[in-house]
Amino acid sequence: MTHCVHLLQNTRPHRAPIRVANGLVVYSELVGEIVLRPLIHGHARSQSVILSNVLYVPALSHNLISTTYLSVHHDYTVLMKENYILFKRNGEVYFVADISEQSQALVRETVMDKELVTGVRLASARKPDPICEPCLFGKLNAGLFPSTGHRSGAPLDLIHSDLKSYSVPTREGWKHRVTFVDDHTGFKVAYHMKNKSETFAALKMFQAYAETHWGLKIKAFQDDKGGEYMSNEFRSHLDKCGIVHRHSVRARPQQNGTAERSNCTVDEHSTAMLHEANLPPAFRALAVSAYIHVCNMHPTARDPTRTPHELWFKAKPDVSHLRVWGCLAYVHVQRDKRGPSGHHVQKCIFVGYPAGYKGWLFFNPETRKLVIAERAVFDERYFPGSTPQAMRSCPAAPPSSMLVDPPRAPAPVYVPDDDGDNEQQQPPARPLPAPRVPSPAASSDDEIDFLRRAPPPLSPPPAGDAPLHPLPSPPPP
Structure with missing residues (x-):
């Protein structure tokens, strides 16, 4: 392609789109031939060289020749020397093109350095400049930050x-x-x-x-x-x-x-x-x-073989106290902190491990306060959230001997012999026996026997009191 129309011979109109380096599309107007009488090392070649299918593109600022086209379609071999390029065919040099350092760098910036094409061989032994300023301005980035793999030799070194x-x-x-x-x-x-x-x-x-x-x-x-x-x-x-x-x-x-x-x-x-x-x-x-x-x-x-806790404290960590964070917890209320209801537990949320304490940290949604306690039953299946309404709808927690001390035999309860009017009651000598809890089978038998027996007659209401609903007549004996 050329922008010099006077170099062309045997021209004819030809319009073709051409995308140039800056991304714009320009158009050719003519196509023709150029007859060259090239100089080879300062001497004119005896025969002329005819370049056919040359496009006239007025928008170009330089003449361009495709080395790939010459190599593929006309069997040319292109050899790059330090400051010129040889175009050979059938072992004969047809013409030579002078190049500058910028032109040589431009050729090396193509895919030829990666051997992605054939037909062009760079015979220059000169190594390319490792610093490409346009590349640095356009493509330099932060790059990777590989780990140094270095670790301090002792605690507190870094x-x-x-x-x-x-x-x-x-x-x-x-x-x-x-x-x-x-x-x-x-x-x-x-x-x-x-x-x-x-x-x-x-x-x-x-x-x-x-x-x-x-x-x-x-x-x-x-x-x-x-x-x-x-x-x-x-x-x-x-x-x-x-x-x-x-x-x-x-x-x-x-x-x-x-x-x-x-x-x-x-x-x-x-x-x-x-x-x-x-x-x-x-x-x-x-x-x-x-x-x-x-x-x-x-x-x-x-x-992966040791924990930070072991390296810091020189002992393996004890994880028996770990619980699921945010779960429901029934926290023991100490005797002097119990209210009028006398409840032994308060529903809380487990929220941490307080420093300096042998216990757990809880949040009470009712009082909006934090509680530290060493005795609690955890329901790690349930996460109530922070609202009192959610706490009141919590399911009952199953007993767990792993979380609290195992139950002991109930202590005997003493009943005073007098009416209890004295402020200081003396401990009586008579213990109240523990109530007998019937088995499920015995309870079922008692209920069946009760149903088999005839129900007792209903007593009439007191005189002057009208019942809310009419009472049925008692059955005959």
């Missing part, structure tokens, strides 16, 4: 941290959560906050707990360079403690992947827990705390 905000405040008024993950053990600790400015206080609490637990010092701290980690007091505290402060690059959470992924996992599981328990987002903090407690007792992909 602590990962990330902050997560809640879209809905919790029932306690908390709006944020900061998580600390030990790189060596994978042990997680989370603190809930009302303001991001409390992150520094949470760091000091975690630092005191971790360093006291291990008798070691935190050596490095990794975060995403959020504003809560860049306050003057935060940075000066790390400098004073000799802790190396490391950051991830802006908008690259992959570099803080341990804490970021940990927070993501916590959010996913806590959302599933809330959905199963029919509880609103205000219970998010309780679900998160319960999940982290359980998560530390699960092995991780980095160490």
Whole structure:
């Protein structure tokens, strides 16, 4: 194709659509022949070369020739040298095209480098430039963030941290959560906050707990360079403690992947827990705390043979106290807390494991308060939700000797001998025998005998009292 009409001979009208490099479609006007007298290494070739079926395209800015067309339809072999291209046919050089570095790069940017076509061979031994500036401007992306596979050699060598905000405040008024993950053990600790400015206080609490637990010092701290980690007091505290402060690059959470992924996992599981328990987002903090407690007792992909709890406490975790979060629980009411009804239990929802207590944490929908108790019966089949109406419609829980102490023999009940007018009653000497509970078979026999017997005659109503309904006449004896 050419934009020079004076080069053409034996022309005839021909209109054909042509899509150029920028995606536009242009049209040819003529088709003809071009007669060349090429120079080969500075010498004119003895015979002319005729190029047939050349299109005249006025919209072009350069003359174009298809090496693929010459190779496929006219048996040409195209050889690229360092600064020129040879066009050979039947072993004879027909013409030579001078090329610049840009032209050579353009040829290499085609599918010839991948050997996807035949008919064109690049014989140049020169390696292509590894830097393609247009490619970098148009296609450079972040790429992959492969795991380094490195793990700290000891606890507290590196602590990962990330902050997560809640879209809905919790029932306690908390709006944020900061998580600390030990790189060596994978042990997680989370603190809930009302303001991001409390992150520094949470760091000091975690630092005191971790360093006291291990008798070691935190050596490095990794975060995403959020504003809560860049306050003057935060940075000066790390400098004073000799802790190396490391950051991830802006908008690259992959570099803080341990804490970021940990927070993501916590959010996913806590959302599933809330959905199963029919509880609103205000219970998010309780679900998160319960999940982290359980998560530390699960092995991780980095160490499938040991749990973070075992690595942190150097002992295998005891999971006998774990229960299904959000299930119905019948919580024992201590004697001095029982109301006028004297009920021994209150219906609650199991919501967690309180730190520092040997017991469970429950939520009472009637009083809207949290309760800590060590005695409860759990119905892990039922999730009542947080409404009192749902609690009142709960089915009765089956007895479970695994959840409470086994029943004991009932203690004897004493009955006073006098009328009980004295304020201080003396313990009588006569115990009341325990009532005899008949068997189902005996009860059935007694009922059958009662029905077989003739019913007693009905007594007439007292004088002056009219019955609501007429009474039937008594049957004859």
